Amino acid sequence: xxxTAGHLPGLPAGEVAWRTLEFSAWGEHVQVRVPExxxxxxxxxAGHVRENAxxxxxxxxxxxxxxxxxxxxxxxxxxxxxxxxxxxxxxxIVTGYDRESVRLGLSxxxxxxxxxxxxxxxxxxxxxxxVLDGFQPAMKGGFTxxxxxxxxxxxxxxxxxxxxxWSLICGLLVKAGTxxxxxxxxxxxxxxxxxxxxxxxxRLGECLAVVWWQGGDAEAERxxxxxxxxxxxxxxxxxxxxxxxxxxxxxRFLPHGHRIGFGLIGAEALDTRRAGPLARLVAQDVARxxxxxxxxxxxxxxxxGGAVSPREFAERVSQELGALGLRxxxxxxxxxxxxxxAAWRSREEMRGFDEDGTVVLGEAGDxxxxxxxxxxxxxxxxxxxxxxKIVAVDSPDAVPPLVSSARAYLQxxxxxxxxxxxxxxxxxxxEAGVTRICGFGAMAAPEAGWHNDGRFNLLDLVRLTEIEQxxxxxxxxxxxYVD
Amino acid sequence: xxxxxxxxxxxAFIEQDDASEAAFERLALxxxxxxxxxxxxxxxxxxxxxxxxxxxxxxxDIPAVPISAFKTLTLSCTPPDAAERIFMTSGTTQGGVRxxxxxxxxxxWSRSMLVNFxxxxxxxxxxxxxGILFPDEVAMPNSSLAHYLALAKRDCGTAxxxxxxGAAGLDLPRLSAALERAQDSGEPYAxxxxxxxxxHLLDALAAQGRRFALPQGSRILDTGGFKGQSRExxxxxxxxxxxxxxxxxxxACINMYGMTELSTQFYDDGNAVCPPVKSGPHWxxxxxxxxxxxxxxxxxxTGVLVHHDLAHFNCASAILTEDAGVMVEGGFRLLGxxxxxxxxxxxxxxxxxxxxxxx
Numbered sequence: 135x136x137x138t139a140g141h142l143p144g145l146p147a148g149e150v151a152w153r154t155l156e157f158s159a160w161g162e163h164v165q166v167r168v169p170e171x172x173x174x175x176x177x178x179x180a181g182h183v184r185e186n187a188x189x190x191x192x193x194x195x196x197x198x199x200x201x202x203x204x205x206x207x208x209x210x211x212x213x214x215x216x217x218x219x220x221x222x223x224x225x226x227i228v229t230g231y232d233r234e235s236v237r238l239g240l241s242x243x244x245x246x247x248x249x250x251x252x253x254x255x256x257x258x259x260x261x262x263x264x265v266l267d268g269f270q271p272a273m274k275g276g277f278t279x280x281x282x283x284x285x286x287x288x289x290x291x292x293x294x295x296x297x298x299x300w301s302l303i304c305g306l307l308v309k310a311g312t313x314x315x316x317x318x319x320x321x322x323x324x325x326x327x328x329x330x331x332x333x334x335x336x337r338l339g340e341c342l343a344v345v346w347w348q349g350g351d352a353e354a355e356r357x358x359x360x361x362x363x364x365x366x367x368x369x370x371x372x373x374x375x376x377x378x379x380x381x382x383x384x385x386r387f388l389p390h391g392h393r394i395g396f397g398l399i400g401a402e403a404l405d406t407r408r409a410g411p412l413a414r415l416v417a418q419d420v421a422r423x424x425x426x427x428x429x430x431x432x433x434x435x436x437x438x439g440g441a442v443s444p445r446e447f448a449e450r451v452s453q454e455l456g457a458l459g460l461r462x463x464x465x466x467x468x469x470x471x472x473x474x475x476a477a478w479r480s481r482e483e484m485r486g487f488d489e490d491g492t493v494v495l496g497e498a499g500d501x502x503x504x505x506x507x508x509x510x511x512x513x514x515x516x517x518x519x520x521x522x523k524i525v526a527v528d529s530p531d532a533v534p535p536l537v538s539s540a541r542a543y544l545q546x547x548x549x550x551x552x553x554x555x556x557x558x559x560x561x562x563x564x565e566a567g568v569t570r571i572c573g574f575g576a577m578a579a580p581e582a583g584w585h586n587d588g589r590f591n592l593l594d595l596v597r598l599t600e601i602e603q604x605x606x607x608x609x610x611x612x613x614x615y616v617d
Numbered sequence: 618x619x620x621x622x623x624x625x626x627x628x629a630f631i632e633q634d635d636a637s638e639a640a641f642e643r644l645a646l647x648x649x650x651x652x653x654x655x656x657x658x659x660x661x662x663x664x665x666x667x668x669x670x671x672x673x674x675x676x677x678d679i680p681a682v683p684i685s686a687f688k689t690l691t692l693s694c695t696p697p698d699a700a701e702r703i704f705m706t707s708g709t710t711q712g713g714v715r716x717x718x719x720x721x722x723x724x725x726w727s728r729s730m731l732v733n734f735x736x737x738x739x740x741x742x743x744x745x746x747x748g749i750l751f752p753d754e755v756a757m758p759n760s761s762l763a764h765y766l767a768l769a770k771r772d773c774g775t776a777x778x779x780x781x782x783g784a785a786g787l788d789l790p791r792l793s794a795a796l797e798r799a800q801d802s803g804e805p806y807a808x809x810x811x812x813x814x815x816x817h818l819l820d821a822l823a824a825q826g827r828r829f830a831l832p833q834g835s836r837i838l839d840t841g842g843f844k845g846q847s848r849e850x851x852x853x854x855x856x857x858x859x860x861x862x863x864x865x866x867x868x869a870c871i872n873m874y875g876m877t878e879l880s881t882q883f884y885d886d887g888n889a890v891c892p893p894v895k896s897g898p899h900w901x902x903x904x905x906x907x908x909x910x911x912x913x914x915x916x917x918x919t920g921v922l923v924h925h926d927l928a929h930f931n932c933a934s935a936i937l938t939e940d941a942g943v944m945v946e947g948g949f950r951l952l953g954x955x956x957x958x959x960x961x962x963x964x965x966x967x968x969x970x971x972x973x974x975x976x
Contacts, residue, residue: 498909
């Protein structure tokens with residue numbers, strides 16, 4: 135099977151050099167051709183996108199962009215659509231995630247981009263989304279208009295399908311000429327989405343490009359960084375620091391580093407009736423995208439004092455992970471991932487020899503690993519790939535100090551607690567650095583309009599132009615109807 | 618068997634020319650029984666893995682301890698204070714935490730080192746003039762490599778062999794003089810040391826525009842990789858540069874693969890082609906396993922190396938390394954360290970977290 139990644143409006147495919155990336159999983163193989171553009175081609179493509187965005191995308195009312203995006207998402211949600219069938223056939227081979235996980239995960243994230251949800255995105259950041267279309271009266275007086283970047287560059291990372299769509303769609307909503315650099319680990323979905331948009335509205339298709347370069351290739355990267363006025367980048371802090379060092383000082387840089395998620399379960403959620411379903415939801419959050427998402431849980435803090443003890447709850451989560459593994463087997467691990475997992479597991483085993491409170495559940499060969507610790511431990515990464523550490527705490531109040539040292543990496547926390555407790559704990563977690571609090575089972579599916587990393591997805595992209603009252607008043611003096 | 622009986626048996630075993638799998642297994646089971654009986658943390662580890670002296674029938678069933686365990690546990694059959702020598706890792710990989718190996722006697726370690734070194738490096742010579750590119754034992758009393766090189770120099774080096782790394786680092790003028798003398802003498806010369814020290818030497822020679830053509834039969838032994846102590850070089854670039862700067866052909870550049878957590882070393886037969894096949898003597902055997910399940914992988918599949926070193930009798934003979942490898946005819950190929958992967962997505966992985974914690 136051969137797939138071609140990218141979307142290069144205005145560049146004849148024959149003039150582009152292509153590199154082939156190889157992917158194998160589930161007994162199948164796919165070759166993905168990715169474009170390797172010269173600096174001159176990158177410049178030409180940037181000019182093409184910028185010019186088309188200026189002459190077309192910026193003239194569209196935002197409601198029309200929403201309609202077009204909705205139509206494109208509808209095709210990816212339609213299981214009979216050829217694009218959707220292609221995604222379901224190819225993405226499991228490219229990413230290694232099992233077919234059912236890809237199917238469920240795709241639908242789960244695409245659902246956030248239907249028209250009503252896109253309107254929610256807009257409403258979250260703009261009291262009056264019409265500011266994206268023209269000058270609107272401002273509360274303080276005068277008029278305001280919001281304009282997206284002329285050229286917005288996205289640098290995506292990782293193999294979680296659909297992650298790229300979050301920022302891609304945000305850029306289009308603010309009418310940015312858009313160039314996205316796909317990750318080598320999942321180079322396809324963003325390009326497909328661009329091509330669907332081009333099928334629906336060919337002129338819109340000229341306003342965005344999807345490209346590739348080898349991550350860390352400073353020369354290729356600099357060619358694009360010099361063209362963009364805003365850059366959204368995903369990746370580890372080392373990669374982000376390297377990019378930031380090359381971003382022109384006049385450009386806006388919006389980094390999204392790696393994150394660590396965790397869960398917190400209050401004693402009131404641990405009666406014998408509720409613990410079972412809760413354990414199932416925890417297992418789902420752990421298994422979704424093999425914990426590779428920024429929102430994925432890597433540690434779970436469980437309060438003592440419920441009818442079900444933390445240790446018993448750990449057993450239940452283990453059982454649920456075992457059951458899930460039968461239906462959705464774990465992705466095949468690379469040697470490095472397997473070694474990392476074995477090292478994590480044996481470190482925990484060793485710890486168990488030193489102190490009574492740590493138990494490693496299950497067999498080494500199981501497709502999951504759960505560690506239960508009776509000793510309070512600060513938040514730290516698990517080995518991902520369905521590995522979870524469950525830490526018993528005396529009360530939820532013990533948790534904020536245990537997570538605050540990872541403040542720079544916090545984002546999502548799932549909380550199971552009574553309403554009064556939820557708000558009390560949320561305040562403490564927010565102070566510790568958490569930006570998103572959700573229910574179990576929803577960790578991997580942020581709701582439409584969420585503020586990724588606590589920031590404004592749309593507002594951070596735009597620049598306001600304000601007409602002050604003085605100009606308005608002065609203009610009156612120059613009107614032809616002036617007395 | 619008592620400890621002294623084990624030591625006696627091991628010394629006799631090392632002196633043999635070779636050993637059958639059955640002979641290796643007999644001694645491996647005896648050593649395992651000794652470790653199971655006297656090394657409490659290892660016993661707990663084995664029991665956790667469901668392996669006891671009653672269930673283990675083959676040397677392959679003897680549970681392999683991850684080398685990270687040497688950092689957190691004291692794996693010794695004898696009281697640690699009674700050790701004649703404690704070797705420690707450099708602590709570069711885990712934020713300063715150092716793995717330890719206790720040796721109640723150095724007799725087995727030294728015999729293992731020397732018999733194997735003569736066979737694999739000395740190429741039939743009794744002694745050679747040696748230059749050592751590593752600090753000596755006084756400077757690094759807990760370094761197994763410093764001891765290794767001291768033994769090599771003492772037992773296999775000529776009287777004018779010397780070390781060239783002092784408190785101030787590489788003593789280039791003295792080394793250049795020694796290399797010049799060797800060049801003029803026509804007698805083979807051996808340069809041994811840490812891989813990163815060779816990079817420092819290469820850079821220093823390049824800066825001066827100097828080259829040497831060491832006499833035929835000269836040899837180089839490097840070990841340990843670059844460990845962030847020098848710039849990184851690919852193996853091909855490294856051996857090409859060594860060969861060009863010192864006039865020693867790549868097939869006479871031997872890489873030694875050893876670990877603080879072992880008492881025996883592996884060698885290749887030159888680095889004309891990288892990665893070369895590595896192998897050890899008859900008292901150490903290696904496997905390539907799936908690190909998650911611990912099960913053997915078929916020949917040709919890439920996995921993580923497990924070494925079973927009978928000479929490491931006081932600690933744990935079977936260790937799970939952090940090195941990727943593949944079994945091939947005559948030994949294994951070493952494919953580099955497996956550090957645990959960074960996340961494939963956008964979640965924070967252990968490695969990045971540790972890097973950040975180290976600052």
